[in-house]
Amino acid sequence: MEVRDCLVSAPGKAILHGEHAVVHGKVALAVSLNLRTYLQLKARSDGKVCINLPNIDTFVCWELSELKQLTSFLSDKKEEMQRLDAELVKRLREFIGVTNGNLDSSASAILAFLYIYLSLFGSGDMPSLTVSVWSELPTGAGLGSSAAYSVCLAAAFLCATANIPTPLKEWEQTGRWCQEDLELINSWAFQGEKIIHGNPSGVDNAVGTWGGMLRFLAGKIIPLSRVPLLRILLTNTKVPRSTKVLVARVKDKINKLPSIMIPVLDSVDAISCTCEKVLTEMTCEPITGDHYNILEELIDINQHHLNVIGVGHPSLDTLCQVTAARGLHSKLTGAGGGGCGITLLRPETDSTTVQGTMKDLRDCGYDCWETSIGGPGCRKEDSRRVRPLWRIWISITVL
């Protein structure tokens, strides 16, 4: 079987409001982050299957004949998409030699690749191909880089197997899929996420698939139909933190001071709901400064609340102070305790302010990107764009 070359991309994810509160049954708003992961699928004719992941220094090739031996472990129950095929995962771990303990990012990326490849192609004629993935997203920063990868894998392989159509028209630069196709992409991406993370919420792959904004409440994910694109700065303080430790810290604080903390979670919940309302209004009526005033106010309030529940960090205080000095409003995004923060930019925020702020933040030792939230989910890219994108990749791999 020969596959057609294709190029797909998927966005990262940021939590706009409701991180941590979501663990305690409150609403969270997850938004797509327009730092994207790109996946190029290229047919080969030498009977090899290769994967190139320059961001995590991973370059592997297998003979098709090796992979074919693994197909005997494929379950017949194709309809059981909700559950991971544990037997296949076990055999794949043996195959790549990581039977014990936690997987590093390289091993888990390979495992997810092989799992989806074999599940989708294993029962038929397996194609020889190279998958190359490169990303604008930092890995391990809570920005959904693994989900964007899984979404790209799912979309590319589903296209290649013709399980979903190739949406790109000759004259279009990018193409998207219909709702049903997106659901299929999302469910396969979720499988990839399960391999990588064990017990993911499903939010990251949903954002990577649908883009825009999602409302997440008590395990239910509701994509919001229309949201405005918001300019932001994304800053990575590069302070390492453990999400697990931070979630435990919040739980301890709630247990210790319930009468003080539970109202704070209620207030965070109201912030998410108010934000959703404002963003919806912004798509129905002319956007005004008042909309941005409220968005900024919600950011400031939530940042205080996140400090109250114990997930602040001096590096995040510095981020807020540095941006406040330029009239900009920031909050942490995700787990906190370091990690990343977002800074809202107004449509009229000029490039002097943006560049100056980015310089200030880099002077603090942080990484900083000007990007946007609320943009499109996974999509097929025009292959003619491969060339400039490869250049990015080459610059990444050479550096």
Add this chain to the structure above:
Amino acid sequence: MEVRDCLVSAPGKAILHGEHAVVHGKVALAVSLNLRTYLQLKARSDGKVCINLPNIDTFVCWELSELKQLTSFLSDKKEEMQRLDAELVKRLREFIGVTNGNLDSSASAILAFLYIYLSLFGSGDMPSLTVSVWSELPTGAGLGSSAAYSVCLAAAFLCATANIPTPLKEWEQTGRWCQEDLELINSWAFQGEKIIHGNPSGVDNAVGTWGGMLRFLAGKIIPLSRVPLLRILLTNTKVPRSTKVLVARVKDKINKLPSIMIPVLDSVDAISCTCEKVLTEMTCEPITGDHYNILEELIDINQHHLNVIGVGHPSLDTLCQVTAARGLHSKLTGAGGGGCGITLLRPETDSTTVQGTMKDLRDCGYDCWETSIGGPGCRKEDSRRVRPLWRIWISITVL
């Protein structure tokens, strides 16, 4: 009638928790601030009544004969202590020539003095005396300096008229009054506060009278029987602010974002209640680092909440940062938007840390005092202490 010389003092007041929330029906904790106001009453034999208020540059003498003419306006209904004698106030304003508009601190202090003097002595033999008042409290900083003044006036005049006993024993340095006497002092001090402030809550004079800590809820003031003495730094950022404007700002914010703000007020309420519980525990069981850990945590959380309800200020952020750099925890006290802040010191906080922090704060342009909260209310001081206290006064008046 000749009066005995006496020296009395009363403490200032700080809000430990619940400022602003109290306006919206939540608990506030008011504590005595051991920056005290001292009043010396000295008999004269020249038929003059004099008042010296060096802190506010006020030095006035009247002939007893002038004051006697005012007694004809005294109401007979002595039992009506709850209401101010409006007719007397009106005549006193005419007497000192301030019939129109708001009173400055000098005029209102004189008015309170004359009102209490005439009310207590006017129906009998009026004594010739000099009242001298000096204070460690900055005026107009929301620290209850006017209430401490009114409490001193009431205590000294009630002693002089023998309405309350002179509690000081020969061998004691200071002396306090019984509950009934304190209630009488407080009710006359409240009259003074009404003259100075129009519509005071009664909290400031209650703290000045009883000292320690008071629970204030829906207009009801409950003195707490036992609280520990806590070391603090009191810092005056000297940023001017209007309590009225700040109260209105909070109200607007609640009206604009009720679902977000009302839980924050509930959380502040719980902070006050938790703090009261911890302080009560500290008087019943051995004080540990854990007690202080919680007190510090409550201070940090409330400072965030006060920012959320809109009464923060960059000068207060700086105060918090400067003290946090020394491992100390601060919050604004009172109206916010500038004004004063308190910093909790632990019993073991060493003088290097304290002195260094005070220097850092003074380098920011702030005034800073090392003092304590939760100390005694109004008391009679040993007159032998007059001499060193006068030295303070002289240094104030000379500077």
